[in-house]
Amino acid sequence: MMKILVAVKRVIDYNVQIRVKSDGSGVETENVKMSMNPPDENAVEEALRIKESGKAEEVIVLSIGNEKSQETIRTGLAMGADKGIFVKANDNCEPLSIAKIMKKIIEKEKPQIVLMGKQAIDDDCNQTGQMLSALVEWPQATFASKLEIKDSTLFVTREIDEGLEKIEINLPAVITCDLRLNEPRYASLPNIMKAKKKPIETLSAEDLEIDTSPRIKLIKVEEPSKRKKGIMVNNVSELVQKLKHEAKVI
Amino acid sequence: MVQIYKAPLKDMKFLIRDFINSESNKIYKNSNIEQNDLEMILDEAAKLCEEILLPINQSGDIEGCKLEHGIVSTPKGFKEAYKNFTENGWQGVSVNEKYGGQNLPYFLNMFLDEMISSSNMSFGLYPGLTSNAIEAIEKNASEDIKNLYLPKLASGEWSGTMNLTEPQCGTDLGLTKTMATPQKDGSYKLTGTKIFITCGEHDLSKNIIHLVLAKTPNAPKGIKGISLFIVPKIIPNSDGTLGENNSLECGSIEKKMGINASPTCVMHYNEATGWLIGDLNKGMKAMFIMMNGARLMVGVQGLGMAEIAYQSALHYAKERLQGRSLNGSKSLDKQADPILVHPEIRKNLLKIKTLTEGLRGLMAWTGLQVDIAKIEKDKFNKQNADDWVSLMTPIIKSFATDVGCEATNLAVQIYGGHGYIKDHGIEQLVRDARIAPIYEGTNGIQALDLVGRKMPMHTGRLLKSFFHEVKEYIEKNSFNYNLKDFMPLLIKSYTRLQQVTAFIAAEGLKDPDEAAGAAVDYLKMFALVSIGYVWTKYAEISFNKLNNDPEGFYKAKIESGKYYMTKLLPETGSLMSSILSGAKSYNKYNDEYFDLGFKI
Numbered sequence: 001m002m003k004i005l006v007a008v009k010r011v012i013d014y015n016v017q018i019r020v021k022s023d024g025s026g027v028e029t030e031n032v033k034m035s036m037n038p039p040d041e042n043a044v045e046e047a048l049r050i051k052e053s054g055k056a057e058e059v060i061v062l063s064i065g066n067e068k069s070q071e072t073i074r075t076g077l078a079m080g081a082d083k084g085i086f087v088k089a090n091d092n093c094e095p096l097s098i099a100k101i102m103k104k105i106i107e108k109e110k111p112q113i114v115l116m117g118k119q120a121i122d123d124d125c126n127q128t129g130q131m132l133s134a135l136v137e138w139p140q141a142t143f144a145s146k147l148e149i150k151d152s153t154l155f156v157t158r159e160i161d162e163g164l165e166k167i168e169i170n171l172p173a174v175i176t177c178d179l180r181l182n183e184p185r186y187a188s189l190p191n192i193m194k195a196k197k198k199p200i201e202t203l204s205a206e207d208l209e210i211d212t213s214p215r216i217k218l219i220k221v222e223e224p225s226k227r228k229k230g231i232m233v234n235n236v237s238e239l240v241q242k243l244k245h246e247a248k249v250i
Numbered sequence: 251m252v253q254i255y256k257a258p259l260k261d262m263k264f265l266i267r268d269f270i271n272s273e274s275n276k277i278y279k280n281s282n283i284e285q286n287d288l289e290m291i292l293d294e295a296a297k298l299c300e301e302i303l304l305p306i307n308q309s310g311d312i313e314g315c316k317l318e319h320g321i322v323s324t325p326k327g328f329k330e331a332y333k334n335f336t337e338n339g340w341q342g343v344s345v346n347e348k349y350g351g352q353n354l355p356y357f358l359n360m361f362l363d364e365m366i367s368s369s370n371m372s373f374g375l376y377p378g379l380t381s382n383a384i385e386a387i388e389k390n391a392s393e394d395i396k397n398l399y400l401p402k403l404a405s406g407e408w409s410g411t412m413n414l415t416e417p418q419c420g421t422d423l424g425l426t427k428t429m430a431t432p433q434k435d436g437s438y439k440l441t442g443t444k445i446f447i448t449c450g451e452h453d454l455s456k457n458i459i460h461l462v463l464a465k466t467p468n469a470p471k472g473i474k475g476i477s478l479f480i481v482p483k484i485i486p487n488s489d490g491t492l493g494e495n496n497s498l499e500c501g502s503i504e505k506k507m508g509i510n511a512s513p514t515c516v517m518h519y520n521e522a523t524g525w526l527i528g529d530l531n532k533g534m535k536a537m538f539i540m541m542n543g544a545r546l547m548v549g550v551q552g553l554g555m556a557e558i559a560y561q562s563a564l565h566y567a568k569e570r571l572q573g574r575s576l577n578g579s580k581s582l583d584k585q586a587d588p589i590l591v592h593p594e595i596r597k598n599l600l601k602i603k604t605l606t607e608g609l610r611g612l613m614a615w616t617g618l619q620v621d622i623a624k625i626e627k628d629k630f631n632k633q634n635a636d637d638w639v640s641l642m643t644p645i646i647k648s649f650a651t652d653v654g655c656e657a658t659n660l661a662v663q664i665y666g667g668h669g670y671i672k673d674h675g676i677e678q679l680v681r682d683a684r685i686a687p688i689y690e691g692t693n694g695i696q697a698l699d700l701v702g703r704k705m706p707m708h709t710g711r712l713l714k715s716f717f718h719e720v721k722e723y724i725e726k727n728s729f730n731y732n733l734k735d736f737m738p739l740l741i742k743s744y745t746r747l748q749q750v751t752a753f754i755a756a757e758g759l760k761d762p763d764e765a766a767g768a769a770v771d772y773l774k775m776f777a778l779v780s781i782g783y784v785w786t787k788y789a790e791i792s793f794n795k796l797n798n799d800p801e802g803f804y805k806a807k808i809e810s811g812k813y814y815m816t817k818l819l820p821e822t823g824s825l826m827s828s829i830l831s832g833a834k835s836y837n838k839y840n841d842e843y844f845d846l847g848f849k850i
Contacts, residue, residue, distance in 0.1 A: 015256075030800050033259075074290065187294045189339035193352055196287060229583060 001057035005111035039117025041184035077195035078187035084200035095127035129176035139169040257296035303370040310511030336406025349400035357617030367554025372511035383410025390528035409455035424472035430464040450515030451500035478533035481524035508681030549646035552654030555683035559661035604814040608781035637715035644696035649777035651686035697769035767833025
């Protein structure tokens with residue numbers, strides 16, 4: 001029977017209106033509602049469904065980041081996952097560091113499927129799954145919107161620009177999930193209470209000997225400039241003139 | 251655009267973290283939970299309310315319930331919502347773990363009920379009535395009945411109802427006619443008609459468990475001859491599987507002003523099989539045990555309605571562009587200013603906001619006292635907590651449901667014509683909120699309970715639970731410079747309340763009609779002072795948090811508090827004047843004069 005590892009990220013809740021810090025060093029996260037990254041919820045849901053169908057016996061939720069990431073693990077446990085792993089690391093770890101940490105966890109836990117969201121809604125990187133697949137030399141299926149397991153083969157439907165792509169890959173594999181994959185369940189009240197008693201193993205990036213220092217230098221974060229008020233033009237030639245000389249787009 | 255609602259999680263968490271935290275720790279310890287757990291539960295419940303219950307609030311009102319061949323069908327989406335609600339364990343929030351519940355604190359349950367009431371008051375009645383039934387059974391029934399019924403009720407597989415009212419009796423249950431005849435096997439056969447039975451029949455649960463007040467053949471007359479019976483729609487076998495249909499039916503459902511997605515049933519019992527709950531002729535006592543809880547929860551409904559009214563009206567006030575600010579245009583890039591610029595709109599919004607936030611704290615504190623009374627070992631502390639709850643129950647029930655009505659009406663006013671038409675769902679809020687001052691003891695009855703029962707009880711001991719606490723607080727904080735805009739106003743209103751209390755106590759001894767006449771005004775005064783006390787405490791807490799307040803949450807609390815203390819609390823002055831002028835102007839008014847204007 002197999003294990004499933006699900007990676008979840010703590011991000012600013014999708015309902016929150018993002019505010020940029022006044023010094024331009026990032027966005028405000030103090031006193032802001034944080035939640036599990038939405039496509040990661042799809043990943044947890046899918047893992048639970050695979051387990052409920054009898055094809056897996058354990059679902060492990062992994063989160064990497066500051067202490068508060070444990071709350072996100074708890075959310076996964078409250079949805080029904082069996083145990084959690086928390087790897088303490090500095091905020092804003094880059095995808096490559098995350099993928100390297102995940103590789104270590106995979107070596108330790110030996111899951112057959114790794115599920116995660118296709119991207120996080122905060123930095124929109126969309127890289128970790130792909131990098132992890134390369135590091136562990138497993139096949140990958142990204143943007144999965146349907147998943148079927150037969151023996152050691154995964155039948156995956158992928159959301160791509162041209163439409164839907166159906167592929168077959170062998171296990172073990174890395175899957176990144178699209179929002180269309182399923183509808184994540186609500187955590188039930190008994191499961192929220194049970195989640196308290198489920199184990200969360202705590203590690204740190206240093207324990208795993210992964211250097212998480214950033215390779216990218218953040219220069220400045222600023223809000224997109226406000227849309228300027230429009231003007232009415234009298235005719236087409238005036239429009240063309242303005243596009244040419246003022247907006248300089250043609 | 252439709253009704254706007256997001257659970258006020260930040261405000262609830264403020265209450266948990268900053269307002270009741272001084273005393274809530276012992277509750278956490280006792281039920282083996284942590285503050286974090288509560289917050290996670292609130293987050294999850296909020297999702298359910300916002301995403302499942304709110305979207306079927308307006309459609310449920312329009313569609314309503316239908317009765318065909320004795321079967322009531324609920325509006326579209328209600329079955330799925332009920333399934334979601336019960337399968338996720340929300341029916342069992344405060345039920346004992348022994349019966350499959352979670353035994354969580356009562357104050358938490360109040361927060362959850364508020365969210366449910368805001369997002370769908372009609373829906374909330376189904377699990378709400380089941381909760382009442384669970385409490386009545388848990389506190390009164392035999393072990394056999396508890397073991398058979400409670401697990402199914404706690405899971406929501408079965409639902410519950412309360413059958414009190416009959417066509418000839420509502421407030422005065424001594425007039426009950428429904429007859430329960432004892433059978434050889436220890437059961438009873440019940441015959442009679444009950445009316446106004448909320449969720450008496452519906453298609454959400456597999457069985458419906460009716461708790462019915464009835465008289466046995468030789469029972470004493472009046473209120474002392476009433477007993478409580480459990481009468482299931484389908485008689486369960488001893489293993490909990492469903493057996494035969496009982497001989498009872500829903501004769502009709504009422505057409506009513508609001509809460510249209512919950513059926514209000516006429517129930518006919520025709521030699522229906524039932525079993526006695528608690529002692530013979532002690533049915534009213536059994537009812538009273540659960541009445542405090544039920545009344546507090548109706549108060550919570552009032553608060554819930556006020557909250558959704560506030561959020562909807564605020565949203566509209568920011569979006570609706572109409573006219574210009576009298577003090578120079580505020581939105582030059584737009585054709586007009588949002589109506590939020592107008593003083594009257596701001597005043598009304600702040601009125602709802604400060605009343606709801608103040609009430610929420612008063613309720614959380616009272617809910618916490620319910621929890622403390624349950625676990626407290628020290629006799630004095632337990633009694634003090636019990637006294638606080640008994641005293642505050644009629645005040646909260648009555649005042650919060652009045653606020654629910656006022657707030658929903660103000661929301662319609664802010665929406666103008668768009669509130670009066672049905673499209674936005676705002677007039678629905680007025681109709682739904684309107685039941686709360688009526689059921690579970692009208693607000694007039696609540697005021698009589700306060701003045702006639704709670705005030706003289708144990709020679710004024712209940713009053714002391716409030717007066718002493720506030721007095722101590724005043725003594726401690728009189729010279730708190732931070733509270734300079736709060737304390738004088740709190741002290742003034744507190745003194746007025748003391749003065750009026752003494753007046754009513756003295757006049758009431760001479761003429762009970764004097765006390766009864768002042769009851770409603772007095773209850774309002776009491777509520778206003780209690781909420782003034784809550785706002786003063788909010789301010790005290792908030793001043794200490796200003797150094798880490800990036801969003802201005804605590805700053806806003808202080809500013810809101812100032813509004814409440816200067817604009818709403820002074821009403822205690824006019825209430826006092828009215829009370830002190832006595833009740834003669836209406837009590838002694840000649841009955842003949844009432845109709846002189848139109849009598850031929």
